[in-house]
Amino acid sequence: MNPELVGRDFPPTSPYLVGREKVREFAKAVFATDPQHSDPAAAQALGYADVVAPPTFAMVIQDLTLQQLLSEPDSGIALERTVHAEQRFRYTRPIVAGDELSARLQVTGVRPFGKGAMVTSEAEITDAGGAHVVTAVSVLLIGGEE
Amino acid sequence: MNTMPAGNAALEVGTVVAERSVHLTRESLVRYAGASGDFNPIHYRGDVAERVGLPGVLAHGMLTMGLAVETIVGWLGDSGRILEYGVRFTRPVVVDAEGGADLTIVAKVGAVDDEALRIDLTVTCAETVVLGKAQVRVRSES
Numbered sequence: 242m243n244p245e246l247v248g249r250d251f252p253p254t255s256p257y258l259v260g261r262e263k264v265r266e267f268a269k270a271v272f273a274t275d276p277q278h279s280d281p282a283a284a285q286a287l288g289y290a291d292v293v294a295p296p297t298f299a300m301v302i303q304d305l306t307l308q309q310l311l312s313e314p315d316s317g318i319a320l321e322r323t324v325h326a327e328q329r330f331r332y333t334r335p336i337v338a339g340d341e342l343s344a345r346l347q348v349t350g351v352r353p354f355g356k357g358a359m360v361t362s363e364a365e366i367t368d369a370g371g372a373h374v375v376t377a378v379s380v381l382l383i384g385g386e387e
Numbered sequence: 388m389n390t391m392p393a394g395n396a397a398l399e400v401g402t403v404v405a406e407r408s409v410h411l412t413r414e415s416l417v418r419y420a421g422a423s424g425d426f427n428p429i430h431y432r433g434d435v436a437e438r439v440g441l442p443g444v445l446a447h448g449m450l451t452m453g454l455a456v457e458t459i460v461g462w463l464g465d466s467g468r469i470l471e472y473g474v475r476f477t478r479p480v481v482v483d484a485e486g487g488a489d490l491t492i493v494a495k496v497g498a499v500d501d502e503a504l505r506i507d508l509t510v511t512c513a514e515t516v517v518l519g520k521a522q523v524r525v526r527s528e529s
Binding site: 263295329330 | 409415418419421422423424425427448449450452453454456457460461464465466467469470471472473474475476
């Protein structure tokens with residue numbers, strides 16, 4: 242694991258267009274049965290333009306940044322030795338179908354842990370207008386080389 | 388699913404606001420893999436799970452995190468009231484090919500202040516707590 246990843250500048254991910262059927266599919270997968278996730282009329286009654294994604298849908302966008310991290314040639318991270326230790330989301334607003342989202346990755350901490358390292362990364366997810374939607378924070382436990 | 392009426396007035400620390408049980412099968416894991424894009428084979432292939440030393444095929448941590456918070460959405464009324472949600476993945480959820488796995492989620496008021504409530508989620512599988520510090524900060528109703 243390379244401590245020099247902290248502070249490295251990563252480009253924002255390509256815009257991800259949140260589709261209504263994708264939100265419905267994700268909602269079903271996380272047993273989210275409330276109609277705000279599937280019925281546009283129910284979401285509109287709450288003041289949203291379209292169906293509201295379940296809170297952890299932000300992971301789909303954050304994952305694009307984790308792929309950036311894994312593909313850095315000098316990251317020293319291999320997926321099969323990676324364990325997801327902690328996850329956190331801080332919301333300005335929920336994700337809604339029709340949003341076009343991109344994420345910017347920052348590695349905020351690398352500390353030794355056993356033979357490996359605990360790596361904290363943050364993805365700041367913004368909409369097409371550049372406004373903050375949600376920040377996703379992951380702590381990954383990266384195993385050391387065998 | 389059982390829920391109590393929303394509104395902070397009657398909310399005291401320790402009050403159970405919602406609870407539910409979810410039965411996971413291998414199909415649930417494949418469905419979540421497709422919906423989320425997380426195709427790590429330890430979530431659907433017993434041989435791979437065994438090779439890397441796991442006790443069996445595991446549920447995605449993010450599936451457990453995702454289904455846990457949905458327990459309170461009906462009670463909240465609007466999932467947009469959620470300001471922050473965090474968990475630690477402390478114990479694996481093993482999903483048996485035949486029997487699946489049963490998760491139980493209990494949501495209790497953990498703290499109350501003027502602007503927000505903290506809801507603590509206790510998520511158990513086979514009487515073992517599988518998420519640590521599963522806390523949701525939600526905006527109080529205006």
